């Protein structure tokens with residue numbers, strides 16, 4: 001909590017859903033090591049390489065040309081059309097710019113989507129472990145969350161579909177899924193997506209699908225998307241981001257794919273939030289999508305080598321278990337006998353200078369896990385893994 005127990009003073013005077021927001025357990029560990037030269041930080045979810053040069057150049061060119069003015073609420077038409085064509089190429093869909101709303105990041109997209117769907121008390125059914133921001137959004141909007149656990153196994157993570165559907169009741173407004181998944185690397189199969197879509201269609205429930213890791217996949221061009229299964233009028237909203245695919249975390253650029261009839265409502269809603277991202281950033285977004293395909297493939301190859309190294313090294317370490325992640329750039333490592341992942345991550349940081357995210361950050365039931373982001377160079381990962389191995393052999 002921001003300030004547990006503070007019922008008076010400024011914090012006690014905020015809306016209850018804000019005053020009771022949990023502070024980030026990832027940052028709780030990271031604060032102890034940020035700024036230290038000897039630390040290898042693998043706690044946050046981003047590449048250690050800057051955005052490719054040709055994308056930065058496009059932003060600089062747009063700025064130099066005077067692109068500093070207000071923009072259309074739903075985003076510039078060129079970016080909306082470019083994104084529609086990109087998804088049509090990937091998924092065989094027939095989307096147009098009317099299906100696409102540009103947002104200032106995936107996070108902003110999630111907030112806009114939930115603002116448009118959640119009334120107080122509405123239930124959102126989702127899976128856990130989850131990136132902590134996902135369950136926070138409905139809570140901020142005074143909705144309720146019901147979490148269905150994914151199950152770990154030696155060969156990867158699984159979703160029990162019956163459990164997910166059984167968790168939906170009359171109060172359920174949204175089924176909220178994140179595949180490829182942060183932190184587990186779980187990727188939902190197309191058949192499961194089809195079954196969820198048919199169920200939601202029958203029950204009049206919305207599906208919100210967070211597909212920001214869609215391109216960070218290792219045995220295909222893209223992860224299965226709900227867009228491939230959906231009819232034009234299905235209650236489906238897909239959230240996406242430039243952060244992971246084009247290494248643009250700091251730019252804050254994302255997009256939302258909606259049934260065409262919803263476009264005007266979202267256009268109005270963005271007016272009261274950010275009224276669209278900066279024009280020069282959107283211009284860079286056009287260039288990233290249009291000219292960035294070779295770069296996406298290179299980036300994924302880099303992550304594949306990193307993933308293979310991490311899986312191979314972790315398999316040899318005492319007490320640690322890691323199924324090979326199918327997608328995303330996280331190793332979600334189970335540590336036998338660990339009961340307090342925050343304390344363990346702090347201890348690991350203090351003794352080795354390696355910064356990992358504690359499993360507890362990703363929901364109840366994940367306190368025996370640590371998350372390592374492997375979107376880093378091989379030498380850096382080798383060094384981090386050497387240090388972790390020495391620590392685990394002593395611990």
Ligand SMILES: Cc1ncc(COP(=O)(O)O)c(C=O)c1O
Nearest residue numbers: 045105106107131182212241243
């Ligand atoms: C599952 C998931 N969704 C959405 C986001 C948001 O990404 P951004 O706000 O950088 O676009 C993240 C970032 O880590 C994520 O892991």
